[in-house]
Amino acid sequence: MIRLWGRANSINVQKVLWCAAELDLSVERIDAGGPHGGLDTPEFRALNPNAKVPCLDDGGFVLWESHAIIRYLARRYGNGRLTPADVEAQAIADQWIDWTVNEAWADLRPIFWGLVRTAQADRDNTAIEAHQRLLGRKLAIVDRWLADRPFIAGETLTIGDIPLGCLVYRWYAIDMPHRDLSNLRRWYDGLTTREGFQRFVMLPLS
Numbered sequence: 001m002i003r004l005w006g007r008a009n010s011i012n013v014q015k016v017l018w019c020a021a022e023l024d025l026s027v028e029r030i031d032a033g034g035p036h037g038g039l040d041t042p043e044f045r046a047l048n049p050n051a052k053v054p055c056l057d058d059g060g061f062v063l064w065e066s067h068a069i070i071r072y073l074a075r076r077y078g079n080g081r082l083t084p085a086d087v088e089a090q091a092i093a094d095q096w097i098d099w100t101v102n103e104a105w106a107d108l109r110p111i112f113w114g115l116v117r118t119a120q121a122d123r124d125n126t127a128i129e130a131h132q133r134l135l136g137r138k139l140a141i142v143d144r145w146l147a148d149r150p151f152i153a154g155e156t157l158t159i160g161d162i163p164l165g166c167l168v169y170r171w172y173a174i175d176m177p178h179r180d181l182s183n184l185r186r187w188y189d190g191l192t193t194r195e196g197f198q199r200f201v202m203l204p205l206s
């Protein structure tokens, strides 16, 4: 049995749940983190000493870090789905996973916290606007990349699309100006037709 600790509104938990849905895996999710608490207990710290979600237990094999988890699920259960066979395409999928976390999330995180989780009176609008500009420029890089391919690593959905898809959902869902990026939009619109994306990622922001 696959068990996953994590609250449904966490972007990192959503990546894992969407990945599992693409692989037709059944996952028992246990609410943890945020208002549910439960992370700072000896039992949970024995699973994940970082006291963070998501945390996976697959028949006794415990794993944390959302991107390690999606790579593991795809390799173990994918049978060719979500991980490209070609080593270069795999590297491209990995490249965009790392880019999403290290580059794009560095700008979306302060925008998300500022506009979704901070009261209007307490917002640092100058910083938020600076990150909006930076993120717009970074997403224009993805837009150019997607001009030549339907998905991030080629012809089919791979794990390379998953963290970025979750991030781009939030970008569009936040009420703010968005650059007109037609290739990104075409790719994103395709994601919104997928059942796992609708069910686990396209949730109200909170």
Ligand SMILES: N[C@@H](CCC(=O)N[C@@H](CS)C(=O)NCC(=O)O)C(=O)O
Pocket: 007, 010, 011, 012, 013, 032, 033, 034, 039, 051, 052, 053, 054, 064, 065, 066, 067
């Ligand atoms: N790099 C980690 C980040 C994990 C993380 O920061 N998780 C957040 C939720 S997105 C968390 O556990 N926050 C504490 C809480 O929810 O109470 C990953 O990708 O899994």
